[in-house]
Amino acid sequence: METAYPPLNELFVFLNTTITQISIFYSHIPGSGILLKYIKNSHQNDPFRTILELLLVFFAIIYLFTKKYRTDNLIELTPQEVEELVDEWQPEPLVPQLSDEENEFDKIPVINGPQGPRVKLVNGKPLLNISSFDFLGLLSHDSIKEKAIKTLREYGVGSCGPPGFYGTVDVHTEIERKISDFLGTEDTIIYSQGFSTINSAIPSFCKRGDIIVADEGCNFSIQKGLQISRSIIKWYKHNNMEDLERVLRKIKDEDIETGRRLTRRFIVSEGLFENYGDITPLPNLIELKKKFKYRLILDESLSFGTLGKRGAGLTDYFDIDPNQVDMIVGSMCYSIASSGGFCSGSFEITEHQRISGPAYCYSASLPAMLTVAATESLKLLKQNPLLLSTLKFNTLLFKQLLHNIKYLLLNGSADSPVIHLRIDEGIVRVGDIEDKEKCLQDIVDEAMNNGVLLTRAKYNRTQELFSIEPSIRICISSSFNKKEIEKTASVIKSAATKVLKNRVH
Template sequence: MEMVLPVANATAAALARVSAVFNAPLARAVVFGIHIDGHLVVEGLLIAAILFQLSRKSYKPPKKPLTEREVDELCDDWQPEPLCPPIKEGARIDTPTLESAAGPHTTVDGKEVVNFASANYLGLIGNEKIIDSCVGSVEKYGVGSCGPRGFYGTIGSYLLWLFSIIYILWPQKKNLAILWFADVHLDCESKIANFLGTQDSILYSYGISTIFSVIPAFCKKGDIIVADEGVHWAVQNGLQLSRSTVVYFKHNDMASLASILEKLTHGNKHTEKIRRYIVVEAIYQNSGQIAPLDEIVRLKEKYRFRVILEESHSFGVLGKSGRGLAEHYGVPVEKIDIITAGMGNALATDGGFCTGSVRVVDHQRLSSSGYVFSASLPPYLASAAMSAVNHLEENPSVLANLRSNIALLHKELSDIPGLEIASNILSPIVFLKLKTPTGSAVADLELLEIIAEKVLMEDSVFIAATKRSSLDKCRLPVGIRLFVSAGHTESDIFKVSASLKRVAASVV
């Protein structure tokens, strides 16, 4: 402001002087006995200049085609920008190629291996009943829906008119009409809602797109989100897309969460008028820890926040019957405002879902980008999800097998040299981290990748280190992530444990 005022004053003074000069008596001319003021002369010249510029033809450079030699020279001189940054030498580790379904035993680079690198918690990959349901769905509906749910992607709804006609004309054929009207997407949504004890649910066509579509659907600019610092990339992406004010608390630390909630709400009347959310994972993908839901719900009710719970690794795993974190802690599911989950980890299918109240679900049908703008989940994948839930309800022993395998692996790896278990005893993600980190995440990851590569090459056990891109904001320690399945045998557990102990002792 100090510089603008003198410049404005000087400009005004200069204009005043020019105007005074042209309006002075001496600046007048007499043409044919008529007195003409000086400013009229200037205005006439300006009008003439404008007319001259408007009458000029636009310049068109000569169109001379390039010779073949000139074209070749230009092509030789062109240097394209790289599509991606160069790979560092430390990251040049051959990536294994999976050549069959990612079950407990699979084929990698042409040889049979025991698979602990893929999430298949209930061991349902390759299940005959699920495969049969997929085949029947493909024969009936085809392989895809060819459109979003809001247009023509809800398979079966086009038969509504037929259902109405049959029901009106032949009431005795009601069961046949309902069978014809069976809608695989709506049936799957109802199945999941009934299984979890919620009012309604909504399907998404891709697992990780569920959470980063749901968060921006409810959280907007100006809202406050308090999130765990250990949430995985899909949750981080949803937080960023929401444009909300995001505050992170220490990983799985309820004292840190309570402190932040107190600071945000104490004596701040503005905070009371905006939407506020707590975002956590039930089982954290980056650590294998389990969120203390009972304490989170207590803090939520005390400080009047809403809870968004991501259950991709707990759905079908935790709880007496696999209904997730709420059943595990005995918390009424109604106290969790929004629950999301991917179906690829436990149900041997793809896609995801969000469940909660009718109001929560209906809002997403018009406001969630992943639902509105994406083609709907292929019908055969929805059929697979329903078959997997039926299998879980009919065979509760599969959960006992899973927990037995997790406990056995924890026991066998309790004394592994150079590494330690960082995950919860009930988590199907057994997370191993270095006891003594090098101080560099890159160096730590190189050591862990060497261990994983040796275990695969020498003992035919497929495991993987946790790789994170530069976009991932999680700063938890890297480690080796073992996905335990109900389909693993005791010999599989003993094999991976013995191999890890031997290789870790030689590397770390």
């Protein structure tokens, strides 16, 4: 019996034969298998990218076969008309107009002489410096300065070369070894800039298609590292472990539903949050990390040298094996009064960064003088446990004195030497963010008039991913005595009352 649709069968045979011949011809092209594999992987990792590339190819084909547009009727201008147009032309501004906050830069107090807990301004006014990250008071320590001067004479000023080429000297390997011993980790790598440490370490391991779950309260440096990584970023509410578990479980459910291939997974958090002054519950983080098979990146920039019995950070504070944290990232700019940063973990973690960490590979290494200063600070921290006990005493005393402060809220964990004072909107009548910042700046100015140097916490709000309530950031130091702590608390109370008493609801 003859088929009712002979032309249709012939068409199917023709299409099948043509496709088979094209497939055979394509398979004989060198590199065709690699290209096909790349296209499949690219589509699986980023389907939007495949659609975009197809659109670009389609646009290119249309562009090639579209009739070109020509302008034959050009208008001829006389030399005089050209000159008139040139005179009338106004260039676009090189930079946008400065905001009110940026215009305040010329009002920033300038210190005359060295930094420290007690400073003098250029006008000669002495102040108690409660705004510096010099938590242990090592910035002006005599033995550190002597070591730094001796190293300067022996090694010179800088290295003029990246660590991976000819910028590494013996003092660099020494500080890496000492930090590892102090933390209890396998190995450490140091960076020459503190800000660049975390935003270089993250993209060294996290790539496109990987998943990072991060705390919404993470500092600006972490945010930049997450953006550079181009990974899939999921956020959980600040310091909320229940919300973190919800996000992790949702990702797991999505993997099952969509059949998404397994990629590298990371949890990113700060140990002591710069923008809030609270401490992350590390035991809960580690429990969730193990439960959902994630790696943990912990930024200990502020907790290193301030928390724990030995000052070794959060693992010391919670008495947890540091090897349970995959990457401990810290700063040498704060407690140990030097410069640069470090990343500690397994040998594989540190060695990978030596060949793939942008800030490590493409920046000159840390000057030997600053490296030795950090080594000496670490030595003093080990030898003087009184530094940590005094810091803790001063922190608790200051918080007790400001416990019942009017008009302001005291934010920060009990043992945190970083404290944020924010306006209590339940009592004080304020407007938008600019109005709040103005009120806080008036408190800062009033305190400075009475001998205490404070600072508002300042943010690049055009680039911050989450809105942060304006605050005055206070950093307690072990260098202050009891009378100075009492004076500071009294001045802040008086300044807040003077500025905000007329704004009560």
